[in-house]
Amino acid sequence: MSPSKFTVILIPDSDDRNRQFSVRYVWLWSLVLLVVLIIIGVIGFGIYSVPKLKDYQAMQEKYDKTATERVTVMNLMDDLQRMKYMDRQIRKSLGTDLALNQKTTDTEEMSQNIHLDNSENLPFSYVENVPSQIPVEGFVTQRMNTSAFSLDQNHYGIDIAAVEGEPVLASASGFVVFSDWTYDLGNVVILYHGDGYFTHYGHHQNNIKKQRDFVKRGDVIALVGSTGITTGPHLHFEIWKEGKVLDPLEFFDVSPQYHEQN
Structure with missing residues (x-):
């Protein structure tokens, strides 16, 4: 007769009585x-799930790439609309007879045409037209960023945190080609300095200089504010030459208070 139970006997070192446990073979x-079925189930689930997980990861990477490309395209569209608007205003201010080509709205072409047609008549010298005056005292809170791989919108200049109402100074001699309000930069002043140089100043509390006004280096053109899309009072400052954006920090002998705030 085959045994029907499996018995385990525990014998302690002390004089206590022995303990025994019996388990029927059928239950064992x-x-x-x-346990075997659970192991088989885990292995089977892994075999089934790993390819699905890889497919999901591939789909997620594709989605992330598509989202990144979409953000980049949207940023480029915003930049293009802004350039078109600035282009029309600057051409109007300079009095050029150049018709806007609907197929070409490139800022570089616009700047080169302005330089060729108007530089000889400007009332300031070549030396004065190079931006060299720091426009406001404060801390650089954001540097220039024009990376095509960044998820953030391109940042074509620097942000200088300053006290609201502080004067904004012209970085070089020139004349005002744009003084108006825009959605993203609020109150904006753009100066043309000749030789293809433009400087942009944004987020002003209000603009002091008007379109077609002549200014000298160091003249007050606006007051620091927080108009447009901003989280606090600061100056957004850009430098362009012949349609190409330049890093403003490369133009100044930056003192300690202008280093990026930690």
Whole structure:
């Protein structure tokens, strides 16, 4: 007769009585079978799930790439609309007879045409037209960023945190080609300095200089504010030459208070 139970006897070192436990073989084999089934189930689930997980990861990477490309395209569209608007205003201010080509709205072409047609008649010298005056005292809170791989919108200049109402100074001699309000930069002043140089100043509390006004280096053109899309009072400052954006920090002998705030 085959045994029907499996017995375990525990014998302690002390004089205590022995303990024994009995388990029917049918329950023991049922437990073993259950463990085997669980192991098989885990292995099967892994075999089924790993390819699905890889497919999901591939789809997620594709989605992230598409989202990044979409953000980049939207940023470029915003930049293009801004350039078109600035282009029309600057051409109007300079009095050029150049018709806007609907197929070409490139800022570089616009700047080169302005330089060729108007530089000889400007009332300031070549030396004065190079931006060299720091426009406001404060801390640089954001540097220039024009990376095509950044998820953030391109930042074509620097942000200088300053006290609201502080004077904004012309970085070089020139004349005002744009003095108006825009959605993103609020109150904006753009100066043309000749030789293809433009400087942009944004987020003003209000603009002091008007379109077609002549200014000298160091003249007050506006007051620091927080108009447009901003989280606090600061100056957004850009330098362009012949349609190409330049890093303003390369133009100044930056003193300690202008280093990026930590």
